[in-house]
Amino acid sequence: MLRLRRSRIVLVLAAFAVIALYHFSSLSGPDDASEVTPEPLTKPNDQSPTSSSPTTLHDAPTKGRESTIKQSTGNKAALKEDTDDSDNAEKPSRKTSPRPKSAETTDESHADGDSDTSTSPKTSDSKQEADVEEPKDVINITKFNGEPAAVAHSPAEPLPDTVPEFHGQGRFEVIGAEDDGMPKIHWTQLPEHFPIPTKSLISLPTGKVKVLPKIQTSKFSEESSDEKAAREAKLDTIKKTFAFSWDGYRKNAWMQDELSPVSGKFRNPFCGWAATLVDALDSLWILGMKEEFAEAARAIGKIDFTTSIRNDIPLFEVTIRYLGGLVSAYDLSGGKYRVLLDKAVELAEILMGAFDTPNRMPMTYYLWKPTFASQPHRAKTRVVLAELGSLTLEFTRLAQITKEIKYYDAVARITDEFERWQNHTKIPGLWPKQVDASGCKKPEPAPIARLDHSASKGPGYYNAQSPQIPSTGNATPVEEGAEPETRKAAEKDIPDVGSSKRKKTHGQDIEKRQILESAPAADTEKPKPDCVPQGLSSPPGSGWEDFTIGGMADSTYEYLPKEYMLLGGLEEKYQTMYEFAAESTKENLLFRPMIEDEERNILVAGQVSTSGKPSSSRERTLKAEQSHLGCFAGGMFAVGARLFDRKDDIDIAKRLTDGCAWAYEMTPTGIMPEHFLHIPCDDQKECTFNETVWYEKLDPYTSRRGSRTTVSQVVLDNSVDSSRKAGSETDKPNSKDANPGSKAIATKSKGAGDETSDSKLLKRQLDSIENDKKVQDDDETDDEKEDEEKENGAAKAQATRSKSEDKSAPVDEESDHDEAKSAKENAKSAEASQTPTPTSTEEAEPLAPVVEAYTPPPIPSQEEYAQGRIRNEKLPKGVTRITGSKYILRPEAIESVFIMYRVTGDDYWREKGWKMFTSIQNATGAEFGASAISDVMSETPFPLDEMESFWLAETLKYFYLLFSEPDFYSLDDYV
Numbered sequence: 001m002l003r004l005r006r007s008r009i010v011l012v013l014a015a016f017a018v019i020a021l022y023h024f025s026s027l028s029g030p031d032d033a034s035e036v037t038p039e040p041l042t043k044p045n046d047q048s049p050t051s052s053s054p055t056t057l058h059d060a061p062t063k064g065r066e067s068t069i070k071q072s073t074g075n076k077a078a079l080k081e082d083t084d085d086s087d088n089a090e091k092p093s094r095k096t097s098p099r100p101k102s103a104e105t106t107d108e109s110h111a112d113g114d115s116d117t118s119t120s121p122k123t124s125d126s127k128q129e130a131d132v133e134e135p136k137d138v139i140n141i142t143k144f145n146g147e148p149a150a151v152a153h154s155p156a157e158p159l160p161d162t163v164p165e166f167h168g169q170g171r172f173e174v175i176g177a178e179d180d181g182m183p184k185i186h187w188t189q190l191p192e193h194f195p196i197p198t199k200s201l202i203s204l205p206t207g208k209v210k211v212l213p214k215i216q217t218s219k220f221s222e223e224s225s226d227e228k229a230a231r232e233a234k235l236d237t238i239k240k241t242f243a244f245s246w247d248g249y250r251k252n253a254w255m256q257d258e259l260s261p262v263s264g265k266f267r268n269p270f271c272g273w274a275a276t277l278v279d280a281l282d283s284l285w286i287l288g289m290k291e292e293f294a295e296a297a298r299a300i301g302k303i304d305f306t307t308s309i310r311n312d313i314p315l316f317e318v319t320i321r322y323l324g325g326l327v328s329a330y331d332l333s334g335g336k337y338r339v340l341l342d343k344a345v346e347l348a349e350i351l352m353g354a355f356d357t358p359n360r361m362p363m364t365y366y367l368w369k370p371t372f373a374s375q376p377h378r379a380k381t382r383v384v385l386a387e388l389g390s391l392t393l394e395f396t397r398l399a400q401i402t403k404e405i406k407y408y409d410a411v412a413r414i415t416d417e418f419e420r421w422q423n424h425t426k427i428p429g430l431w432p433k434q435v436d437a438s439g440c441k442k443p444e445p446a447p448i449a450r451l452d453h454s455a456s457k458g459p460g461y462y463n464a465q466s467p468q469i470p471s472t473g474n475a476t477p478v479e480e481g482a483e484p485e486t487r488k489a490a491e492k493d494i495p496d497v498g499s500s501k502r503k504k505t506h507g508q509d510i511e512k513r514q515i516l517e518s519a520p521a522a523d524t525e526k527p528k529p530d531c532v533p534q535g536l537s538s539p540p541g542s543g544w545e546d547f548t549i550g551g552m553a554d555s556t557y558e559y560l561p562k563e564y565m566l567l568g569g570l571e572e573k574y575q576t577m578y579e580f581a582a583e584s585t586k587e588n589l590l591f592r593p594m595i596e597d598e599e600r601n602i603l604v605a606g607q608v609s610t611s612g613k614p615s616s617s618r619e620r621t622l623k624a625e626q627s628h629l630g631c632f633a634g635g636m637f638a639v640g641a642r643l644f645d646r647k648d649d650i651d652i653a654k655r656l657t658d659g660c661a662w663a664y665e666m667t668p669t670g671i672m673p674e675h676f677l678h679i680p681c682d683d684q685k686e687c688t689f690n691e692t693v694w695y696e697k698l699d700p701y702t703s704r705r706g707s708r709t710t711v712s713q714v715v716l717d718n719s720v721d722s723s724r725k726a727g728s729e730t731d732k733p734n735s736k737d738a739n740p741g742s743k744a745i746a747t748k749s750k751g752a753g754d755e756t757s758d759s760k761l762l763k764r765q766l767d768s769i770e771n772d773k774k775v776q777d778d779d780e781t782d783d784e785k786e787d788e789e790k791e792n793g794a795a796k797a798q799a800t801r802s803k804s805e806d807k808s809a810p811v812d813e814e815s816d817h818d819e820a821k822s823a824k825e826n827a828k829s830a831e832a833s834q835t836p837t838p839t840s841t842e843e844a845e846p847l848a849p850v851v852e853a854y855t856p857p858p859i860p861s862q863e864e865y866a867q868g869r870i871r872n873e874k875l876p877k878g879v880t881r882i883t884g885s886k887y888i889l890r891p892e893a894i895e896s897v898f899i900m901y902r903v904t905g906d907d908y909w910r911e912k913g914w915k916m917f918t919s920i921q922n923a924t925g926a927e928f929g930a931s932a933i934s935d936v937m938s939e940t941p942f943p944l945d946e947m948e949s950f951w952l953a954e955t956l957k958y959f960y961l962l963f964s965e966p967d968f969y970s971l972d973d974y975v
Helices: 002-027 030-034 126-132 225-252 275-279 281-286 290-300 315-332 338-355 385-389 392-402 405-424 484-490 506-518 554-566 573-588 629-643 649-665 691-698 702-727 742-746 757-805 813-833 862-873 892-904 908-924 950-962
Strands: 258-260 265-267 312-314 365-367 450-454 458-462 545-547 607-610 620-623 625-627 675-677 881-884
Touching: 225 258, 225 908, 225 950, 258 275, 275 281, 275 290, 275 315, 275 950, 281 290, 281 315, 281 950, 290 315, 290 338, 312 315, 312 338, 315 338, 315 385, 315 392, 338 365, 338 392, 338 405, 385 405, 385 554, 392 405, 392 554, 405 573, 554 573, 554 629, 573 629, 625 629, 625 649, 629 649, 629 892, 649 892, 649 908, 691 862, 892 908, 892 950, 908 950
Parallel strands: none
Antiparallel strands: 258 265, 312 365, 450 458, 545 607, 607 620, 625 675, 675 881
16 A cells, blocks of 8 residues: 555656746746846836838938948839848858959849849839839938937836846857757747837938048059059959858858868857858848859758747847858848848847847847746846947948837947947947946945954954954953953953864853954845936946957947938937047057167057056056957058048058067967057157067066175075084084074074065075084984983893802902993993094084085076067067967958058058968868968967958958959948
């Protein structure tokens, strides 16, 4: 019976387990258990949700990398949906890449991606054609009557102290997620928690676009037939390099995020949505690879953005790689591939959930699964600046194409917050690298009682409102006026409360209770601080903050002039914000590095850390670091100089771009490191290379090493002198020390100066030697005493045996005594006979112990140390440290070189660009593509087996455009 009952219980529990497993698997999946607890917020009830379905589409002017617009447009082609979207999306076989077309045949001259020779389509419906046609210089957008308004919402409740903030990673690969066998969880459209009324949405600016100044120069040098042939040969080489890497991706990583070009495998760090395929679409079109473009467009129809191998969506990375790639490809292809726009809208609808917060600042790592998306959230208190400020182009262009203004509203509110805060940061004009986007300011907590565990004062209670209780580590706090006996008892030594070696005594427990009981009464519950609404601000507890236009900040500034162009100059705040930031950058971040080529007047944008307190003597510090990510600045300053008529900034742009070209030339591989440190010049106009200053920066501790050497040598010399002097003194027979000179050796002589850590260490070493000598002498003395005792015992034994042999003889005590005494004297005489007798009549001096002075190895001089670092680290002249030696196929330097050529027409930039290309090609070549390398300072760098999507999407695209005809995708037409 008992066994039967147990069986029933087991069956019932098993049934419950199966039901629970099925329920939770279908709800959110087991991997949800690792997510953080959602943040509870108050949900408003007085707002109507915004529409989520896009309005009627219209064709738009054009394109750009992350999102583009053509300023001057003519007749537009009617929209045509690709009928082959759902077919043949499987992994393709290799195809021959056609040669690049000229500007006339490449730009908007094909009816669809399946043919390279077809002409622009003609519709039979004149009304449809009239709807698509637009007047020149006008952005076709829908006018809205609603005025922009702030989002009304109720105050948000503060986060519980026990809930940690979720901080995601841009690149994060989930290993084995594709084959785990679990059912996939899909995103679903959910009602917004903090909706914006339709009338409060911020509309796109309306009106006729401004006639913007020309960015490209018209002064390009005429080329001869030989020069043209050489340029086209370079174009062909660049295109073949692109085709080789694309073919490696098609064969080995089709529909995956990235190719591993060395092993032929793949990886999925960006949600597994085929990042390389989507990101490289515009490059395929520009390089004339229309068949590959059509094939990729069909494959994109197979991507399911509603599910992901990741629990979070990195908003910044997904926006620039996926949304930007889809929108720009749709623009470049003239709207012929409807699937590109459909997938862009599908993705945008998912990403809009990240903006559903009380202040509409997005969650940069969006927990998209329904279990978490269904609960209210808010943005985090520590957000990377670039991840928040680099969303405008993609969402704005999508809003222009679809006429759905909620996409523009989402990013316009971020811009408004940046604008309000720009003049109130610790460096006005710039924003810190990390931002509090939560919109919730927590007031400073009131002072509360605490125990002061000071290392010098010992345990004790501290309160700012009352005097501190005496705490010396060995006294118990007592009340004033206590009895003498109580005070006396309190003076007993007790160990520290925080000590791990303390004895657990009853008296100690009493002392701890006295400390706690003597404290004033404090609130047992910590009050929850209220959420005070605020805009963007510095993260809580920020003392010193970092300001830069490099990594973690770059594209926030880069997007300002581009967004101004995209909006046709109708939103002036983007110009105002850019010019404010540009002036602050020149004043605070730019420096001239000290390099050997003094005629090469280059500039670098560094990083400034500041506390924002002008009264401080060290109010701000410059980190003279040059980064590859910061190389975009040259192109940005060039575009801003032309766009906003800032003539002086052209020189700034040249010097910044040339600084990156120099950084490529300084390394053994001819490739710029990820980041490294310079020596900034005091004067940007005159900067003479000073080798002494360089050595001092390489070895700033020379003076310390020299002082330590002097003190050590003095102690050694004094120790030897003391040992010799001690040996000349008269031996004291009653001295307790076996070696009279040991104390003199261990004592620091006069004139040695104050004791240092090195001299103390040396003294301990010498003392150890003397102690070993003393122990050895003591052992020898003990041996002598033992031998003497044995001899005396033998003599006594002999006397005893003599007495026992003749018991009848009369006992002669005196004779026995004399006999024992004689034996003892004979033994001493025998010992004395072995000791050499001194020849001098004076008493012989004892031998002093010989102490050999320790000779430390030679310490290198400043020049030797600096030269060693230069040799080992392969440091170019003027560089003090390579802080990041990788190269991951980044595009920022060649992007600025390309822009500088288009802006100035100077062939100098083509020469620099070709050197950069050949160096990259030689160092990064792999079996299936191009690989990132571990160390540009090595002549044989190790491949990292990584090929990020921007290698095809940007780096090779800018190389190709650099050597194309100047009017091929002009900077005046595209962003």
